[in-house]
Every structure is written in structure tokens, then in C-alpha cells.
Amino acid sequence: MRSILAALLLVLSSAVNAEAEVDPATGLIVAEGWQTVRAHCGGCHSHKLVTAQRGNRETWLAMIRWMQETQNLWQFDAATETTILDYLATHYSPSPVRRRAPIPPALMPASQ
Ligand code: HEC
Structure with a gap:
């Protein structure tokens, strides 16, 4: 039992660590290209709009x-535009997973 709990904690904590780091000033996910987006996309409106x-x-x-x-x-030069689009399409794409996965039938209460 203890080892199961320990394993569970390990899985949970690594899931938390895998979460993206976010720049506190802008709210942008810190990943390749983020500084380019910070430089070009916050001058007229908040980065929050992005x-x-x-x-x-x-x-x-x-x-x-x-x-x-x-x-x-x-206008952006081609390389800058590619960097911005790569970043946005990777980190701010429509998420296909909007709900939790269904509960497996084996874990559901027995039907009456
Ligand atoms: C020269 C000024 C300017 C810059 C720089 C700028 N934007 Fe905008 N953006 C606007 C304006 C003006 C609006 C409309 C704001 C509003 O509706 O309140 C807007 C709206 C948006 C919206 C909301 C669109 C919607 O349909 O609601 C997004 C997302 C956005 N911008 C992303 C970006 C990104 C990404 C960049 C960098 C590539 C960027 N903006 C740079 C002027 C700018």
C-alpha cells in the first residue's frame, strides 16, 4: 500500500513538473520563440489578449x-513570422482534450 502511494505521488509530482513554465510578467509560456512574441505582441495590447x-x-x-x-x-521578416507562428501554433492551439477521459467501465458502479 505504501509503495503504491509513493508511486502515485511520484507520478503526480512529475506531472506537475511537466507543466509549462510561465513568464510572470506577461503570462506567456516560456518556450522557444517566446521572447520574439513578447517583443512584437505586447506593444498595443496586453499579452493576455494573446x-x-x-x-x-x-x-x-x-x-x-x-x-x-x-x-x-x-510587417515581419519571414524568419520572425515563422518563429511567432511556430510558437503560437504550438503553445496556443485549440486543445482537442476539453474533458477528462471517460471513466473505464470496470470502475463504474454496477448497473441495477
Ligand atoms: C500595432 C498594434 C498591434 C500589435 C503590435 C499587435 N496587435 Fe494584436 N491587436 C491589435 C488591435 C488594435 C486589436 C483589437 C483589440 C481589441 O479588439 O480590443 C488586436 C487584437 C488581437 C487579438 C484578439 C483578436 C480577437 O479576435 O479577439 C489577438 C489574439 C492578438 N491581437 C494577437 C496579437 C499577436 C499574436 C501579436 C504579435 C504577432 C499582436 N497581436 C500584435 C493591435 C496589435
Whole structure:
């Protein structure tokens, strides 16, 4: 029993450690490219507007083009744009997992 608990704790704590580190000042996930996004995406509005949004690569690109066409967002060189899109599409993508997994039938109460 004790060893099961210890194993469980180990699994839980490693799950916590695996959680992404977040920059306290901006709320951005600290990962490759985050400083580029910090530099370009916080000048006109809070970075929270970015972190609250989800999108795949096309959606993010469309938002950037919209801001460039209508909100005076500057043009990026290709490398910068790729860095920004890679970062956003990786860390702020629509999550397919919005619910917990179903409870396995073996763990469900017996039906009447
Ligand atoms: C030149 C100014 C400017 C910069 C720089 C800028 N934005 Fe925006 N962005 C805007 C404006 C203006 C809005 C509309 C804000 C509002 O509706 O309150 C906006 C809105 C947004 C929204 C909300 C869109 C929606 O549909 O609600 C997101 C997400 C966003 N920006 C992401 C970014 C990202 C990512 C970057 C960096 C690549 C960026 N912004 C850089 C001006 C800018």
C-alpha cells in the first residue's frame, strides 16, 4: 500500500513538473520563440489578449494579417513570422482534450 502511494505521488509530482513554465510578467509560456512574441505582441495590447486566444497556424496567421491590414501591425521578416507562428501554433492551439477521459467501465458502479 505504501509503495503504491509513493508511486502515485511520484507520478503526480512529475506531472506537475511537466507543466509549462510561465513568464510572470506577461503570462506567456516560456518556450522557444517566446521572447520574439513578447517583443512584437505586447506593444498595443496586453499579452493576455494573446494568451487567452487559441488557434491553429492558419488562424494565427489570419489574425496577424488582420492586424497588419487594419491595426497598423508592422510587417515581419519571414524568419520572425515563422518563429511567432511556430510558437503560437504550438503553445496556443485549440486543445482537442476539453474533458477528462471517460471513466473505464470496470470502475463504474454496477448497473441495477
Ligand atoms: C500595432 C498594434 C498591434 C500589435 C503590435 C499587435 N496587435 Fe494584436 N491587436 C491589435 C488591435 C488594435 C486589436 C483589437 C483589440 C481589441 O479588439 O480590443 C488586436 C487584437 C488581437 C487579438 C484578439 C483578436 C480577437 O479576435 O479577439 C489577438 C489574439 C492578438 N491581437 C494577437 C496579437 C499577436 C499574436 C501579436 C504579435 C504577432 C499582436 N497581436 C500584435 C493591435 C496589435
